[in-house]
Amino acid sequence: MSPSEPVLSLADFDFDLPDELIAQHPAPQRSASRLLDGRRLPARDHVFRELPGLLDRGDLLVFNNTRVIKARLLGHKASGGAVEVLIERLLPGSAHEAWAHVRASKSPPAGTRLLFEAADGDAGFAVEVLGRTGPAGDLFHLRFPDDPLPLLDRFGHVPLPPYIEHPDDADDERRYQTVFASRPGAVAAPTAALHFDQALLDELPTFGLERAEVTLHVGAGTFLPVRSESLAEHKMHSEWFEIPATTVEAIARTRARGGRVVAVGTTTLRALESAAREDGELRAGARETDIFITPGFDFRVVDRLVTNFHLPKSTLMMLVSAFAGHRHIMALYREAIERRYRFFSYGDAMLLERS
Numbered sequence: 001m002s003p004s005e006p007v008l009s010l011a012d013f014d015f016d017l018p019d020e021l022i023a024q025h026p027a028p029q030r031s032a033s034r035l036l037d038g039r040r041l042p043a044r045d046h047v048f049r050e051l052p053g054l055l056d057r058g059d060l061l062v063f064n065n066t067r068v069i070k071a072r073l074l075g076h077k078a079s080g081g082a083v084e085v086l087i088e089r090l091l092p093g094s095a096h097e098a099w100a101h102v103r104a105s106k107s108p109p110a111g112t113r114l115l116f117e118a119a120d121g122d123a124g125f126a127v128e129v130l131g132r133t134g135p136a137g138d139l140f141h142l143r144f145p146d147d148p149l150p151l152l153d154r155f156g157h158v159p160l161p162p163y164i165e166h167p168d169d170a171d172d173e174r175r176y177q178t179v180f181a182s183r184p185g186a187v188a189a190p191t192a193a194l195h196f197d198q199a200l201l202d203e204l205p206t207f208g209l210e211r212a213e214v215t216l217h218v219g220a221g222t223f224l225p226v227r228s229e230s231l232a233e234h235k236m237h238s239e240w241f242e243i244p245a246t247t248v249e250a251i252a253r254t255r256a257r258g259g260r261v262v263a264v265g266t267t268t269l270r271a272l273e274s275a276a277r278e279d280g281e282l283r284a285g286a287r288e289t290d291i292f293i294t295p296g297f298d299f300r301v302v303d304r305l306v307t308n309f310h311l312p313k314s315t316l317m318m319l320v321s322a323f324a325g326h327r328h329i330m331a332l333y334r335e336a337i338e339r340r341y342r343f344f345s346y347g348d349a350m351l352l353e354r355s
Contacts, residue, residue: 008295008326010229013317015333022163023346026175030197034341034348038324038332045339048195048349051306057208058259059304060250064190064268065213067181069149070156071220072168075116075124081105083114085127086159087152087187088139088219089240096144099133101220108140116155125151134237149184159187161223161345163311176345185217185240191308191345192265210259212250216241216271216289226313231294236315241271242286251282251301260303266316269293269302269323276300293319295326305352309336309343325355 027033031049046054055061071087084103091097102108110131117124130141144151158168158176168176178193180201204211221237228234251261251272263269274289276282280300292315305323310316321329332350341348 008231008321010226010231010313012326013314013321014312015330015337017312017337017343021337021340021343021347023342023344023348024164024166025171026194026346027342027348030175030179030195031200033195035195036332036336036339036341036348036350038328038350039353041328041331041335043332043335043350049200051351052200052204052207052209054351055207055209055262055304056260058210058254058257059208059262060210060212060254060259061204061262061264061306062212062214062247062251062268062272063178063180063193063196063264064216064218064271065178065180065182066186066190066215066217066267067184068159068177068186068189069184070152071159071187072157073114073116073127073152073155074157075114077104077108078113078115083108085114085140085142086220087148088134088221088237089187089217090148090185092240096146096148097130098142098144098148099139100142101138102129102140114142116151118155124155159220161188163344164346180213183215183217185215187220188218188222189345190216190218190265190267192306192349194345195349196264210250210254212244212247214241214243214247214268214271216267218267222316226315226318231292231318234292234315236290236292238288238290239270240286240288241274243271243275243282243284245284248282248284261301262304262306263302264306266305266307266310266319269305269319272301273297273299293322295322297322299323299354303354305354306349307352308345308347308349309333309341311344320352323354324352328355 035046035048037044073085086101088099112129158172
């Protein structure tokens, strides 16, 4: 950040959003949602299925292929007290262990058994609390009796964000998931990609557009509020991601032909920029990231971004402000509210260019 640029605080990312603009359900058809072309002001209104025509031949769209798991469990302690568990991550290579957020009247100590039962009365299962973990000790280390994925699929609920007020149902199982999701592990959807249906994906080559994938398992920490007025004091939860060699090669081909890299969603952007964080060279492989992107960040990979509209004072508001410019983003959001765009996970989308 240059000396002439102001130091931004949490309040600089706030805005007034009418409650009725918080989307509670997705658009009837994925690609029928609205798209605000926010690359310049005033922004232009589109339908999402028109996105390919707004890009340039030779551009590369990069998607996050993570799959949302049924990460929310409702049960009780052996003592009878109600408990709610939201899985933060499944621990690979462990003996059926996970990190999770746990809500209960009293914090369960190590050795506590948490019981979960099927709605139809069939026998359930018990999870053991092993202790506390996480960067601030705010997560619980749990052990499942068996492979967690089948248990979550049977007993769990779709982990809808806290601002969606209805209980999850069969429609959420289908729509809070991308049509190409293939690698289970996320507890929140990469929402910008929810707008793509198979017909739109099949149409991309017609417009001279290529497609590649990364994996970033989105954690529940994505919804945690920023509590410090100073951005430098906020600590991001770590998330696991992987960049395939084929994606690195596709980006190199795109650069060679003068095309642009289009990240579909902030999770894709975070994965790509994390993989090039050390020296600007994008490297394949799997690792952890706690990258916190705020204005002044030096972007190395992504040229364009497709993203939904984010919560006031959120880390994602800071990310898009870093990408397209703080003043530009705040002006775009004012336009979006005036034009009655729908916000957050089930809401509409916008197209941004790196400033």
